[in-house]
Amino acid sequence: MNDSQADRTATEVLTTDQLPSALTPFGRASRDFLYGQVWSRPGLSRRDRRWVTLTCVAAADSPDPIEEHVHAALAGGDIDLAEMLEFVLHFAVYCGWPKASHLEGAVGRQWDRIHRERGEETPPWPVLDNGTLGPGDMEKRLERGVEEFIDVNLTPAPPANSPYRHAGILGFVFGHVWQRPGLTRRERRIITVASVAIDDSPLPLRTHVGAALHSGDLTKEEMDEIVLQFAAYYGFAKGDALADAVEAAWAAKPA
Amino acid sequence: MNDSQADRTATEVLTTDQLPSALTPFGRASRDFLYGQVWSRPGLSRRDRRWVTLTCVAAADSPDPIEEHVHAALAGGDIDLAEMLEFVLHFAVYCGWPKASHLEGAVGRQWDRIHRERGEETPPWPVLDNGTLGPGDMEKRLERGVEEFIDVNLTPAPPANSPYRHAGILGFVFGHVWQRPGLTRRERRIITVASVAIDDSPLPLRTHVGAALHSGDLTKEEMDEIVLQFAAYYGFAKGDALADAVEAAWAAKPA
Amino acid sequence: MNDSQADRTATEVLTTDQLPSALTPFGRASRDFLYGQVWSRPGLSRRDRRWVTLTCVAAADSPDPIEEHVHAALAGGDIDLAEMLEFVLHFAVYCGWPKASHLEGAVGRQWDRIHRERGEETPPWPVLDNGTLGPGDMEKRLERGVEEFIDVNLTPAPPANSPYRHAGILGFVFGHVWQRPGLTRRERRIITVASVAIDDSPLPLRTHVGAALHSGDLTKEEMDEIVLQFAAYYGFAKGDALADAVEAAWAAKPA
Incomplete structure (x- = not known):
């Protein structure tokens, strides 16, 4: 790919023609490798x-790239505000509340900026319905959590024998968020795979990568693209671990 | 402090007299600085x-230190199983689910190991009461979440205008976990301060450090000790950022 | 080492005599341990x-320490601008683009600051030679990538059977950056060892530590110093994992 094609991709991804300088080794590689390849x-x-990418920049919590990529995703129309806010909650579960809190701040700032740049009033955020919080009855919620856990992970649910599993995993993560x-x-799988690759705790990595492939929600080819995109944004060290997990899960795929 | 005193502290902390080798610069510094100082x-x-320490080793997710410190905390009796499991849930909220999942696995392994080493049957995990999940009614849960948010953070609660704030922060984190x-x-403050220092997102860092000090739950002297303990386990780079946040929060303390 | 010697080291490392306060446990330990020991x-x-250190502070992405250490390395003359910019690209590969992007911003700010403080015009950044991008022909680049992979890692190259390995590892990381x-x-080995220790994915950690030692590029004594320097800046939890990887690699060294 030549420079002008790489620049065109960068312009589309970043939704700006003020591209980062290509005067440094890093800047050059951003153009040639990141956008060009x-x-x-x-x-x-x-x-x-x-x-x-959003998962990686939010987890890396480098101030500017978060703002840039949130802006680009919203401004380019690939992701709308309600979806972006939904992403923040899913991200919070897998990468922790503090980074999600910072991320949600960035969403607010960029949403304002987009409308300011268009000379428009920023519309209010979407109104949430308490109904989306799911059943109030805790027994029911745990039951649904067990079903959702099995459905997502393709493995039996763990016993609800610790606060983490009871109130956390079954009551909230699978009983509600998923x-x-x-x-x-x-999409939740893609975000989760990137998140567990960042954490690289062996078991969640294996489970989520395996379930994403074995469920048929992601093909091997798509997962391979996810690995490359991830390695570019979170580094080849963690990328390596994810690549290995993908190969292992794929080899273990039931016929 | 001389070598034998440092070794005695190491023995107490690690609950083993098989201390790590002090034959390398790193091993020496572990003894002299980490245990001795x-x-x-x-x-x-x-x-x-x-x-x-547990927050740091679990966040760093280095396999051996997690097992060692979980073992030491349980075997030495400083923390009992139910408290450790409660810690896992709080940690999950602030450092993300995948690391917490790995951590809870370590708790199980070490709980078994402790009883095996004593020649005892491992007792079952504590039975959880669904009552601890709090009110089923979602309106009520959100109301309590708002109150708890204010009480913990000493600031007004954010509007429940995104999934992250609505189902997440107000419904679950403050509406339930805290x-x-x-x-x-x-104790939740100590764990949270260490967690947000790991993430070092500026706003959560400032908020939680400030609230811990201004609430009177932690004295400045205790917080200073937390900074040192944290820097030793998570490095002086992040330690520096925490130290700065502590000084800034302390300077801003209302008279 | 006494206080004044520790202060002298701190002054040399930070290239400023405005040393951080030593009035808190953390400040004292910074002086006594970090600089003194x-x-x-x-x-x-x-x-x-x-x-x-630069790898650790950039990965930790704590705002102030990044600026401080980039400033000190450039101002003290240990590292020149072109080398620092080369470091940013290598760091990007191992710790991901977002953190590298923030780091390169810091390099620009500190380069300006140094010249402003000297009352000089900031000179332009070094002009890059497109020749350093290597052969345009992709087949050739992949061939060289395979050779470089073997040469750096002392293991056979993986098959180019996924985007991550083809466009990523062989085409870019070893086909170009190294x-x-x-x-x-x-120097690339030192930066890589620190990076993979941060990520602590077991396989890359083992491979890069082993290759650095077995190639003879780093002696065991130098590697031991790297472990200590790393543990001080990234914490004893991750330091422990690196120390173990070093011992294991050393024990496995071919006679």
């Missing part, structure tokens, strides 16, 4: 590449 | 130093 | 200690 690939939609509308399960 | 200090109880029995609020 | 050690040059001039391979 990663973002421009077929095999994964730009929206899906954004989920991987069941919310606004993002498809496939 | 940090763990042995007055001003913060060993139990409180364990909360900081209100659970099993750990004191002061 | 780590930076002042023989066995590793100050330039090499800077590579470890072959660039500006940093020696030994």
Whole structure:
């Protein structure tokens, strides 16, 4: 890919023609490798590449890239505000509340900026319905949590024998978050795979990568693209661990 | 402090007299600095130093140190199983689910190991009461979440205008987790301060450090000890940022 | 080492005599341990200690320490601008683009500051030679990538059977970055060892530590110093994992 094609991809991804300087080794490689050889690939939609990228920049919590990528995703129309806010909650679960809190601040700032730049009033955020919080009855919620856990992970649910599993995993993560509308399960899988690759705790990595592939929600080819996109944004060290987990899960795929 | 005193502290902290080798610069510094000059200090109880340490080793997710410190905390009796499991949930909220999942696995393994080493049957985990999940009614839960948010953070609660704030922060984190029995609020603050220092997102860092000091739950002297314990386990780079946040919060303390 | 010697080391490392306060436990330990007992050690040059430190502060992405250490490395003359910019690219590969992007911003700010403080015009950044991008022909680049992979890792190259390995590892990381001039391979090893220790994915950690030792590019004594420098800046939890990887790799060294 030549420079002008790489620049065109960068312009589309960043939704600005004020591209970062290519005067340094890093700047040059951003153009040639990141835009010229990663973002421009077929095999994964730009929206899906954004989920991987947003997870990585939010987890890395480097101030400017977070603002840039949130802005680009919203301004370019690949992701709308309600979806972005839904992403923040899913991200909070997998990468922790503090980073999510910072991320949600960035969403607010960029939403304002987009409308300011267009000379428009910023519209109010979407109104939430308490109904989306799911059943109040805790027994019911735990029951649904067990079902959702099995459905997402393709493994039996753990016993609800610790606060983490009881109030946390079954009551909240699977009893509520994964069941919310606004993002498809496939998209939640992409975000989760990137998140557990960042953490690289061995068991969650294996489980989520395996379930994403074995459920058929993501093909091997799509997962391979996710690995490359992830390695570019979170580094080849963690990328390596994710690549290995993908190969291992794929080899273990039931016929 | 001389070598044998440092070794005695190491023995108490690690609950083993098979101490790590002090034959390398790193091993020597572990003995001299970590045990000789940090763990042995007055001003913060060993139990409180364990909360900081457990948060750091679990966040760093280095396999061996997690097992060692979970083992030591349980075997030495500073923390009991129910408290450790409660810690796992609080940690999950602030450092993300995947690391917490790995951590809870370590708790199970070490709980078994302790009883195996004593030639005892491992007793079953504590039975959880669904009552601890709090009110089923979602309106009520959000109301309590708002109150708890104000009480913990000493600031007004944010509007519940995104999934992250609505289902997440108000419905779950403050509407449930911070209100659970099993750990004191002061202990939850210590764990939270260590967690947000790891993430070092500026706003959560400032808020939680400030609230811990301004609430009177932690004295300036205790917080200073937390900073040192944290820097030893998570590095002086992040330690520096925490130290600055503490000084800034302290300077801003209302008279 | 007494206080004034520790202060002298701190002054040299930070290139300022406005030292951080030593009035808190953390401040005292920074002086006594970090400067008095780590930076002042023989066995590793100050330039090499800077590579470890810069990697840690950039990965931790705590705002102030990044600016401080970039400033000190450039102002003290241990590292020149072109080398620092080369470091940013290598760091991007191992710790991800977002943190590198923030780091490169810091390099620009501190380069300006240094010249402003000297009352000089900031000179333009070095002009890059497109020749350093290597062969345009992708087949050739992949071939060279395979050779460089083997040469650096002392293991066979993986098959180019996924985007991550094809466009990423062989086409870019080893097909280009490791072959660039500006940093020696030994320096790239130091930066890589610190990076993979931060990520602590077991396989990359083992591979890079082993190759650094077995290639003879780093002696065991130098590697031991790297472990200590790393543990001080990234914490004893991750330091422990690196120390173990070093011992294991050393024990496995072919006679």
